[in-house]
Amino acid sequence: MINQVFVSPDGEDWKVKVVGNQKASAxxxxxxxxxxxxxxxxxxxxxxxxxxxxxxxIGWRNSYGNDPRKSKG
Numbered sequence: 221m222i223n224q225v226f227v228s229p230d231g232e233d234w235k236v237k238v239v240g241n242q243k244a245s246a247x248x249x250x251x252x253x254x255x256x257x258x259x260x261x262x263x264x265x266x267x268x269x270x271x272x273x274x275x276x277x278i279g280w281r282n283s284y285g286n287d288p289r290k291s292k293g
């Protein structure tokens with residue numbers, strides 16, 4: 221299983237949460253702030269980062285070192 225860290229809207233704030241953890245790793249005032257914090261966590265722990273839009277859809281994702289397969293390019 222690939223571990224993931226999510227950035228998601230939480231009322232007026234943005235939550236950063238690693239899948240499997242009970243509590244959020246961070247709660248930020250802005251999406252940009254939450255994404256920066258989540259990137260740090262993803263890079264340090266080699267996780268996949270998923271960033272949600274306000275409507276709950278996945279806006280974008282990026283893997284930080286735990287790629288399931290090797291590919292050229």
